[in-house]
Amino acid sequence: MSRLPPLVPGFVAAGLVVGIIGASLGALFVVGSGADGSILGDPYVRRIVVFTLWQAGLSAVLAVGLAIPVARALARRRFPGRTALLHLFGLPLVLPVIVAVFGIVLVFGGHGWINQALDRLSLGPLGSLYGLQGILLAHVFFNLPLAVRALLLALATVPGESWRLAAQLGMAPAQVFRFVEWPVLRQALPGIATLVFFLCFTSFAAVLTLGGGPAATVLEVAIYQALRLDFDLGRAGSLAIAQLAICGLVAAGLLGLGRSVAVTPELGRATARPDVRRGVGALGDGLAIAIAAALVALPLAALVARGLTGPLSTVLRDPAIWSAAGRSLAVGVSAAALALAVACGLAVATRELRLTYRVRHLATAPDMVAALPLATSVLALGAGLFALLHRVVAVFDVALILVAGINALFVLPYAMRLIAPRMLHVAEAYGPLCASLGISGWNRLRLVEWPSLRAPVGLALALGAALAAGDLGAVALFGTQDTATLPLLLYQRMASYRMEEAAVIALLLMAIAGALFIVLERGIGGREHP
Amino acid sequence: MSTLDLQAVGFRYEDMTMTFTLRVPAGGITALIGPSGAGKTTLLNLIAGFERPVSGRVLIDGVDMAGRAPADRPVTMLFQEHNLFPHLTAADNVGLGIHPGLRLAAPERARVDEALDEIGLAGLGRRLPGQLSGGERQRVALARSLVRRRPILLLDEPFAALGPGLRRDMLALVDRLRRAQGLTVLMVSHDPGDARRIAERTAFVHSGHILAEGPTADVLGPGATPEVADYLGEHV
Structure with missing residues (x-):
């Protein structure tokens, strides 16, 4: 029986991917270079590029920075509902972005749950959701759970002996962090932060709906507006080239850092840890978990409540x-x-x-x-x-x-x-x-x-x-x-x-x-x- | 020198119920042998405080250890692997035994060097564990147990991955340290030869119970119980 040589499907698949992407890039260069002058000479475009990088960097720092205490708390505390919470943290990955953004509006928007509650307490309303703050909130909503799960995976690689050793040596929680947790977190952080930066750099739906105007817009949205609102293919092409140049640089960095996407919840096995005593630490852990859980759960709850009514x-x-x-x-x-x-x-x-x-x-x-x-x-x-x-x-x-x-x-x-x-x-x-x-x-x-x-x-x-x-x-x-x-x-x-x-x-x-x-x-x- | 006394120490792991009664006299080496899964490591974990017994008492020099954190027990345990933090130098790994935050003054640094000297690693203090051989890494862990100055040393097969010659050397080192420091040693072993060579006494662990305990020559000798004889595979 003659069989298909095993490399043929791979060649076809690779040809398809490379062909489509290559032809599209070629077409972009043709239309983009026809646009007037150098794209980066345009102050408006320059401002968009700067804002795109700025919001992506801030989002990465916020999401990953907040994920450290949350992951730490989840790694060392066992409580009823912990497994459910980890599954909840998997939801933003598959939740349509536009749906999540709508949920965030329902909670944090002008007439959202938070403002209703503040109003009832006779307190002033939150500032406007629209602008950089709204973009950051949406990006943290999506990427905090992602980062938490990736950091939990990293913490799960600590051998059980290390926890026992820390207990035997009488390490305090701060020493456990310094000698046991930080070394593994430090290895995982660059990869996760780069991934989050990248996801936020090319974010579209969140910025389109929450950006609120030309002051807070990104390249991805600007391409859309050039093409669909201004019907200016040349300008869209130039913006896309700028987008691709930066994307390519970041992606090259990401590839070098290897795989860091954790798509299945890692529950980990329970290890007796020396730093789980009650007291201030438990309070801090509880607070970190509660804030993260509320951030993810409230928009989902608002979506269900408002949808059903x-x-x-x-x-x-x-x-x-x-x-x-x-x-x-x-x-x-x-x-x-x-x-x-x-x-x-x-x-x-x-x-x-x-x-x-x-x-x-x-x-x-x-x-x-x-x-x-x-x-x-x-x-x-x-x-x-x-x-x-x-x-x-x-x-x-x-x-x-x-x-x-x-x-x-x-x-x-x-x-x-x-x-x-x-x-x-x-x-x-x-x-x-x-x-x-x-x-x-x-x-x-x-x-x-x-x-x-x-x-x-x-x-x-x-x-x-x-x-x-x-x-x-x-x-x-x-x-x-x-x-x-x-x-x-x-x-x-x-x-x-x-x-x-x-x-x-x-x-x-x-x-x-x-x-x-x-x-x-x-x-x-x-x-x-x- | 300290005596170790386990009085009907109960523990449940999945569907296995364990009850350990064992008296380890001060100053000697007692070997723990038995099939894998019998509960040897669990027994050491109960003594070190990593596991909590559901019943019974662990006494050290007559003092009940219940409620005492691992760090507050007069015990040091060496694991089979991962005894060192890979990102800290050998000297820092030893230093953790003096202060768990590595706040060490000059005399304490000197004590670290002395301990490294004592176990034959003089001058290697600045190496990372990855730059040391398997035997050297376990020597560093032994050095840390020296600076901790705990009278009871529990060995959970830390030398199992080493070749026979090196393992013999390490056990000889343990024996020398025991005599010099007056340690009481309880060691898990898979090799009856090790027990015969170094341990005055041997306890045989079988499905969560100590089935035999006594002078090594008796427990492993011609009068061995049928379970021990089965385990040894030397039908006499």
Whole structure:
């Protein structure tokens, strides 16, 4: 039986990714360099670049800085609901950004819960949410839990003997921090901070809705505005080039720092620690945990409360809502499936290059290809595709294909990181056994590969579908009334201050993203978790 | 010199119930042998205070250790691995035994150097654990136990990963330190040969209980109980 050479799918996948990104970048350079003068000479653009870097840096410092006491507290305290809290901290990862932003508005906005409570206490209202403070709040909402979970993973690598040793030597909590915790945290911090910086640097939905004007806007939003509001492709191209130049630099740094995304909650096993005595320390820990929990839980609670008390029957009877929901589902599932197919092709290529062809230096190439989208941004890539295609096809007619394709590219790095290591591990651990027993082809796939791969495959699909279904960036660029997905409808309702309807749509979108995640993760991944 | 007295010390781990009764006389070396999973490490953890017994008492020189933190017990325990902090030098790792925040005055620094000298690592104080061999790392841990000046030393197989010759040397070093400092040593071992060579007394641990205890020659000798004989695989 003649078989497909194992590197062919990898070549196709790599060609697709590199081809699309390369062609888009090329198109950007063509339209961007045609714009008047050097882009960085424009003081307005310079101000946007500075603000983009400034808010990303502040967000990274705030999210990671606050995560240290929270992770420390969660690592050393055992209390009822701790596991539930760690699961709660996993939610912002799959929650559509625009939904979370709406939840933040419901809590911290002008008529939000906090101001209502302050009003009842006859205290003055909070300052306006819109501007840098709102952007930072949203970024901390998303990245504090991410950083906490990554730091918990780092703390879990401390060997049990170190805690016993600290107890035997009679270390006080400050000494435990200095000698035991800080050394492992210090190793993890640069990677996490760079990742958060990067995510905030290319943040779109949060800045679009909470930025509030030209004083607080970022490159990603400026690209969108140049293309969709000013119809200025040249300017969008120049902005996108500036965006890509900085993205590429940061992504190169991120790649060097290795993997630092923790997508599954690490519960860790209980180790007796010497620094868990009651007193001031326990009070501080309780406070840190309570603040972080409130920050994540309050917007979610507000979303559910306002959604359920909103005009449910009116909104849910609107056929436009359901067709948008259907489009969101379709975009989510197809983007996830596409990303998975590409990731599998690349992962097989990695495995074969390492184990069959034994070319270690080449074996990292598929990883680099999968990480390539990280060196771009949704709006920059979107602008590039627009520049590339707008003379060839009616771009807005193929909007959903473009939205699904762009989302697939940005889900690809997650899928690759989940699948490639496990695939390589299976081959290394069981390859010789399979060879000696003559288990190959379909039998090997069914008996050996699938049982170990189904959990990461399920998680990759679940994560990809939830993220793509809730993404606002690509659909804001390409979507029209006829191709709007739920995130776009939600944004439009929010922009026209139809908050009651927005609340119901937000709840529906949250339910869809959540259902996609649970069904795919449980249904395909099975009960075992990676 | 200190005596160690475990009076029906009870502990539950998953579905295994353990009850330990053992008297370790002052100043000697007692070996703990038995199959893996029998509870040898748990026994040491109970003495050191890392685990809390559900019943019974741990007495050291007649004083009940209940409620005492590990640092407040007259005990030092050496683990199989991870005895040192990898980011601190050998001297700092030893110094932690004097002050857990490393606030050391000149005379205390000198004590650290003396201890390193004593265990044969003079001049290596500025090395990081990663720059030391496995045997040298455990020597540093021994040096720290010296500066802590605790009369009871618990060894949870810290030399198991070393080759036979090196392990013999390390046990000889422990024996020498015991005589010089008047230590009482309780050591877990997987090698009956080690017990015969160095331990006056041996206790045999089996599924959470001490099945036999006495002079090593008796416990491991021709009159061994059937469980011990099974464990040794030397049917006599």
